[in-house]
Amino acid sequence: MDKILALIPSRSGSKRVPNKNIRPFGRGSNLTEIAIKQALGIPQITTVALTTDSEDLLVMFQDISELECIKRPAEISDDKAPAIAYVRHALKLLEHKLNIRYDYVMILQPTSPLRLKEDIVGTIQLMYKHPEADSAVSVMKVDHLNNPIKMKVMDGDELVPFFEHERGRLAVDQLPVLYVRNCAVYITRRKEIDTFIDVMGNTSVGYPMPAERSIDINEMIDFDIAEYLFNKK
Known part of the structure; x- marks a missing residue:
């Protein structure tokens, strides 16, 4: 069975939505917790890991036995650091610690709380369907x-x-x-991660998601709309 590492990237220091990833969201939850729960509910995923520079987040989730918590170095934690940097950092640590060679790496950003488990599984299945592709990503119609x-x-x-x-x-x-990436789900073949300049590689396939599940939280208005839809659901 293929081994999939799912990364939850949740850094501190959000400028447009203060404390975005640990800010109360929905009914007694937060964006990071929602992403973790989504990932832990997917049987195809081998390992779920939180990668963060936030001590508060590390403490908050340290007691979840199924979750690997990774302290991310400051130099790859600002808003200009590319995703490939924290992916390589997490792979190096976990493959050594757990003695695993992963086949795929998945990114589930906390800023997409409306994604469903079926979207995660659907993107995995799409990746399996296309052996010629470097990655599969979720998209929405423009x-x-x-x-x-x-x-x-x-x-x-x-x-x-x-x-x-x-x-x-x-x-x-x-x-x-036309379609655009909605940032909800990314999955990439592990074997090329060391040489890619980004997490998508050269060839990607797209998993369409409806607009109502595609909100990517960047501004406070996004947060408010996403929370309304989340509570309504």
């Missing part, structure tokens, strides 16, 4: 209002196409169907 063909720049007061003229393509069915 709303027609945000379609690049509709984007403009302002030249003084004049609207000028940013990419190309709309040429009368105003209706939804006249525009190309």
Whole structure:
């Protein structure tokens, strides 16, 4: 059976939403706890690990026996550090500690609390289905209002196409169907992690998720909307 390492990256120091990853969310929970519980409920996942620079988080979750807690060095913990850095750090520690060679590494960011277990399993299954791909990632359909063909720049007061003229393509069915990563689920083949420049590699396949499960919390308005939908669900 393939061995999958699921990483929950939860650093401190959020600027736009203070204490975002441990801020109370939903009914008596927080974003980090929700991500951990989602990962622990997936039988295909071999190891679930929290990687964080926050002592508060390490203490908060240290008693969960099924969870590996990793103290992340400061130099790979700021908002400019690439994800590949903490992935390599976690792999080096855990493969040595647990004497395991993982086949895949998964990232489940706490900022996507509306993702379901079926989204995690679906992305894993998609990865298995495509042996030619380096990674599988969750995506969402781009709303027609945000379609690049509709984007403009302002030249003084004049609207000028940013990419190309709309040429009368105003209706939804006249525009190309586009997708964007929603940051909810990433899974990558382990064997290439040491040489990739990012966690996606060169070839990725996409697992579509609906917009109502695709909120990625970056601003306070995202937090409020996600919490409303989470409580409603």
